[in-house]
Amino acid sequence: MSVSSTPSNQHGNSSHSTGSGDHGRWSTRRIAMYAxxxxxxxxxSFIEIPLMPAAPWLKYDPSGIVCILAAFAFGPSGAAIVSVLGFVPHLFVNPLGALMAILVALGASLPVAFIFRKHPTRAGAVTGILVGAVVALAAAIIGNLFITPLYAHMTMQQVAMLIVPVLLPFNLIKFAINGIVSFLCYKPICSLLNRQG
Structure with a gap:
């Protein structure tokens, strides 16, 4: 991917910025990378690992890492496309669960894309990941309150009682894993895409 000149000039770190994926015409290569x-x-997303025995419907999968890396590499448009289309197969099996997964993925990836585009540094990357985790956590809690009762045969009150002992720790572990792995991987992946660009 080509490097956005404005952020790179401001921070002197062009290897971190591939946010230009949101500018210019859609090339065949860009579409291929998104795909x-x-x-x-x-x-x-089909790698599902249950982390909390008290809530077996809560399963961790690494798709959030891919969405965050797309945010680093391609900016907001890439983050949105990957976060939505990446869960399309699940819409046919568990549409409500897929909808919640999409909301959480967007919440985690879009803040990364917007913040890192303006601040393409390690500090910007960390800030984006942390803000995304907070937004995604709010989306996960609200989604569980309203969506889980529709398919898990639980009342909203029962779900609310699980927020502190189950939902919070599960999501904190999930976002910690996604954030750490994404932070460790974003620079080499962005550099690789830049070299190929």
Missing amino acids: LFVALAMAV
Whole structure:
């Protein structure tokens, strides 16, 4: 991907900025890269690992990492495309769960994309990940309150009682894993995309 000149000049760190994915015409290569990230998000979304025995419907999958990396590499448009299309297969199996997964993925990835585009540094990356985690956590809690009762045969009050002992720790672990892995991987992936651009 080509480097956005304005942020790079301001921070002197062009290797961190691939936010130009949101500018200019849509090239065949860009579409292919988006498709690759969408396919990867789809594939890993089927890796489901239950973390909380008290809530077996809560399962961790690494798709959030792919969405965040797309935010770093391609900016807001890439983050949105991967976060939505990456869960399309689940819409046919569990539409309500897929809807909640999309909301959480957007909440985690879009703040990263917007913040990192303006501040393409390690500090900007960390800030984006942290803000995204907070937004995604709010989306996850609200989504569980309103969506989980529709398919898990639980009342909203029962779900609310699980917020502190189950939902918060599960999501904190999930976002910690996604954030750490994304932070460790974003720079080499962005550099690789830049070299190929």
